[in-house]
Amino acid sequence: xxxxxxxxxxxxxxxxxxxxxxxxxxxxxxxxxxxxxxxxxxxxxxxxxxxxxxxxxxxxxxxxxxxxxxxxxxxxxxxxxxxxxxxxxxxxxxxxxxxxxxxxxxxxxxxxxxxxxxxxxxxxxxxxxxxxxxxxxxxxxxxxxxxxxxxxxxxxxxxxxxxxxxxxxxxxxxxxxxxxxxxxx
Numbered sequence: 001x002x003x004x005x006x007x008x009x010x011x012x013x014x015x016x017x018x019x020x021x022x023x024x025x026x027x028x029x030x031x032x033x034x035x036x037x038x039x040x041x042x043x044x045x046x047x048x049x050x051x052x053x054x055x056x057x058x059x060x061x062x063x064x065x066x067x068x069x070x071x072x073x074x075x076x077x078x079x080x081x082x083x084x085x086x087x088x089x090x091x092x093x094x095x096x097x098x099x100x101x102x103x104x105x106x107x108x109x110x111x112x113x114x115x116x117x118x119x120x121x122x123x124x125x126x127x128x129x130x131x132x133x134x135x136x137x138x139x140x141x142x143x144x145x146x147x148x149x150x151x152x153x154x155x156x157x158x159x160x161x162x163x164x165x166x167x168x169x170x171x172x173x174x175x176x177x178x179x180x181x182x183x184x185x
Contacts, residue, residue, distance in 0.1 A: 009030060027079060034114075062088065063087070063089075066085055068082045071103060084107055084109050087103060087105035087106075088103045101130070102126075102130035107136075109137045110137065110139065115140075134147040144159075145157050160179075164176060
């Protein structure tokens with residue numbers, strides 16, 4: 001993810017940008033986002049379906065959202081992200097435009113062009129803005145890294161052969177080997 005321009009922008013300027021550009025903003029600096037690959041989109045679909053089905057089955061109040069959907073983490077300096085998948089349980093954070101504040105759960109699928117973005121930059125912001133749990137899916141390494149900030153469980157790494165607990169729920173486990181087999185990865 002490369003900085004688009006060195007100048008910083010505010011929320012009003014961000015909202016005036018064309019809707020069809022894929023960017024995120026960290027401390028007011030715009031960063032371009034690469035278009036997702038086919039396998040990226042396939043994993044996104046499988047995981048979001050599993051999460052959404054679980055929440056519906058439990059009649060939960062949380063909602064699953066997929067990129068592109070803005071999350072305003074800070075308005076001064078402006079920090080807006082578009083996580084690949086997120087779960088928001090506090091409906092008061094939602095408006096027609098975005099999630100205003102930290103979602104409860106985020107999954108990012110690592111971009112091959114800039115893996116440090118998910119492992120370093122986003123980890124820093126997500127940990128420090130109140131996100132409860134953050135997963136990093138790395139297709140190249142075939143790993144899922146779990147950061148469960150509420151219990152200070154950081155950088156716990158699983159292979160794609162693992163069954164992984166979604167820590168914000170008591171009884172939700174995702175069998176990654178099923179997903180890997182289904183998608184031939």
